[in-house]
Amino acid sequence: xxxxxxxxxxxxxxxxxxxxxxxxxxxxxxxxxxxxxxxxxxxxxxxxxxxxxxxxxxxxxxxxxxxxxxxxxxxxxxxxxxxxxxxxxxxxxxxxxxxxxxxxxxxxxxxxxxxxxxxxxxxxxxxxxxxxxxxxxxxxxxxxxxxxxxxxxxxxxxxxxxxxxxxxxxxxxxxxxxxxxxxxxxxxxxxxxxxxxxxxxxxxxxxxxxxxxxxxxxxxxxxxxxxxxxxxxxxxxxxxxxxxxxxxxxxxxxxxxxxxxxxxxxxxxxxxxxxxxxxxxxxxxxxxxxxxxxxxxxxxxxxxxxxxxxxxxxxxxxxxxxxxxxxxxxxxxxxxxxxxxxxxxxxxxxxxxxxxxxxxxxxxxxxxxxxxxxxxxxxxxxxxxxxxxxxxxxxxxxxxxxxxxxxxxxxxxxxxxxxxxxxxxxxxxxxxxxxxxxxxxxx
Amino acid sequence: xxxxxxxxxxxxxxxxxxxxxxxxxxxxxxxxxxxxxxxxxxxxxxxxxxxxxxxxxxxxxxxxxxxxxxxxxxxx
Numbered sequence: 001x002x003x004x005x006x007x008x009x010x011x012x013x014x015x016x017x018x019x020x021x022x023x024x025x026x027x028x029x030x031x032x033x034x035x036x037x038x039x040x041x042x043x044x045x046x047x048x049x050x051x052x053x054x055x056x057x058x059x060x061x062x063x064x065x066x067x068x069x070x071x072x073x074x075x076x077x078x079x080x081x082x083x084x085x086x087x088x089x090x091x092x093x094x095x096x097x098x099x100x101x102x103x104x105x106x107x108x109x110x111x112x113x114x115x116x117x118x119x120x121x122x123x124x125x126x127x128x129x130x131x132x133x134x135x136x137x138x139x140x141x142x143x144x145x146x147x148x149x150x151x152x153x154x155x156x157x158x159x160x161x162x163x164x165x166x167x168x169x170x171x172x173x174x175x176x177x178x179x180x181x182x183x184x185x186x187x188x189x190x191x192x193x194x195x196x197x198x199x200x201x202x203x204x205x206x207x208x209x210x211x212x213x214x215x216x217x218x219x220x221x222x223x224x225x226x227x228x229x230x231x232x233x234x235x236x237x238x239x240x241x242x243x244x245x246x247x248x249x250x251x252x253x254x255x256x257x258x259x260x261x262x263x264x265x266x267x268x269x270x271x272x273x274x275x276x277x278x279x280x281x282x283x284x285x286x287x288x289x290x291x292x293x294x295x296x297x298x299x300x301x302x303x304x305x306x307x308x309x310x311x312x313x314x315x316x317x318x319x320x321x322x323x324x325x326x327x328x329x330x331x332x333x334x335x336x337x338x339x340x341x342x343x344x345x346x347x348x349x350x351x352x353x354x355x356x357x358x359x360x361x362x363x364x365x366x367x368x369x370x371x372x373x374x375x376x377x378x379x380x381x382x383x384x385x386x387x388x389x390x391x392x393x394x395x396x397x398x399x400x401x402x403x404x405x406x407x408x409x410x411x412x413x414x415x416x417x418x419x420x421x422x423x424x425x426x427x428x429x430x431x432x433x434x435x436x437x438x439x440x441x442x443x
Numbered sequence: 444x445x446x447x448x449x450x451x452x453x454x455x456x457x458x459x460x461x462x463x464x465x466x467x468x469x470x471x472x473x474x475x476x477x478x479x480x481x482x483x484x485x486x487x488x489x490x491x492x493x494x495x496x497x498x499x500x501x502x503x504x505x506x507x508x509x510x511x512x513x514x515x516x517x518x519x
Contacts, residue, residue, distance in 0.1 A: 166474060166478065169475055172471050172474075173467060182459070183452075183455060186456060202448065202451060205452070206455070273481060275481055276481055280474070287470060291469070292462060412518045413518055415514065433462060434462075437458060437463070
């Protein structure tokens with residue numbers, strides 16, 4: 001027995017030794033191959049040539065005297081301007097966006113990652129936004145296939161409370177009216193290209209008009225589907241206008257309402273049972289399946305998040321959706337969108353028109369919501385304060401807060417916040433439906 | 444391009460707004476129907492039936508009272 005064990009041990013040792021020797025031989029061969037390869041590609045150079053070569057590879061040289069063969073992230077030729085001054089301008093623009101996000105508090109959660117992504121995307125030579133750069137990898141991982149906006153929608157769903165809508169269902173109409181901003185702008189955009197100012201295709205016009213839905217993830221979803229070349233401008237317009245809701249909306253709201261209307265007090269919201277809240281997401285999804293399956297990616301994700309929340313039995317998943325997941329995806333989404341702020345894609349005349357059309361879309365949506373509330377007040381029933389109509393543009397919960405704030409300016413005891421949340425969340429559903437319509441039209 | 448893009452845009456608008464409103468109107472009808480059915484066949488357990496639910500609702504009432512008090516204080 002002892003002999004047998006010894007023999008086994010010896011055998012193992014022998015085996016190990018041969019294996020090791022083999023490995024060493026391989027290793028030696030590999031090193032040799034590497035060194036010959038190195039000798040082939042590396043020639044000794046005098047020091048001045050080395051310094052000259054290094055200077056040519058600096059960012060200063062690349063900006064002043066760009067490489068004529070350099071291609072953009074899509075592998076196309078770029079103009080001289082986009083490679084040199086365009087990049088400088090874009091980098092300065094991202095600094096301005098930093099200032100807006102940090103000093104002015106404009107949606108910093110998204111604007112900062114977007115702006116930093118833009119800064120990285122405009123670095124010459126490094127090609128960070130290219131196919132193999134990390135921004136390019138992020139873009140291809142979740143933006144070009146529309147994954148990130150969907151994940152964001154799950155998180156938003158988990159954060160949304162449909163209670164106010166359920167207790168006053170008719171306010172959903174306000175969320176519908178605000179979508180007029182989308183389609184009104186669509187007409188505006190095609191009119192502009194018909195008159196020859198710009199050359200937007202119907203797809204591009206649709207992607208721009210969705211800014212009026214005031215819903216960041218939906219805008220990104222539609223832009224990547226219909227007009228990926230405009231994604232950077234659309235996303236920046238969408239998020240910066242969403243951040244400016246407290247500035248854009250109040251003048252429009254005040255212009256369209258009378259003093260008496262602004263002081264209308266709405267009846268207290270009734271209590272909504274847990275069962276109602278639990279059934280609601282499934283009901284909306286079933287309706288979406290029946291009416292417009294094209295909208296179900298967005299609505300499905302939204303309702304999934306909400307269902308997890310309302311079920312009350314998966315607190316851990318709900319918590320992850322609301323916090324960890326949405327935070328991680330926000331970082332990736334922002335950087336990925338930022339990669340589209342490369343000079344050759346952003347510094348084009350189209351961007352100016354997109355910015356202009358975007359703010360028109362926002363204003364028209366706000367006005368339509370307010371006017372819809374006034375129309376609804378012509379019918380018998382509980383009166384609606386028209387100020388909550390503006391909350392029909394999705395921008396949750398910013399738009400609802402604006403309604404509340406303007407209402408309080410005229411009557412300090414008039415709490416409109418919860419009433420405005422109804423049209424606000426209906427606006428999210430409405431813009432997802434509008435997005436579904438636009439997608440289905442181009443199938 | 445000889446197609447009238449503006450006319451095309453208006454067609455999109457009619458269809459789009461139509462669908463959005465149709466969807467939301469059906470949704471409103473369903474919401475009302477659902478709450479009616481639930482209130483009739485599955486009424487919420489009354490406070491006091493089970494001590495657990497009662498305490499939760501009492502908590503909510505207390506929270507509501509505190510919120511109202513804060514709001515009142517802020518206005519003053």
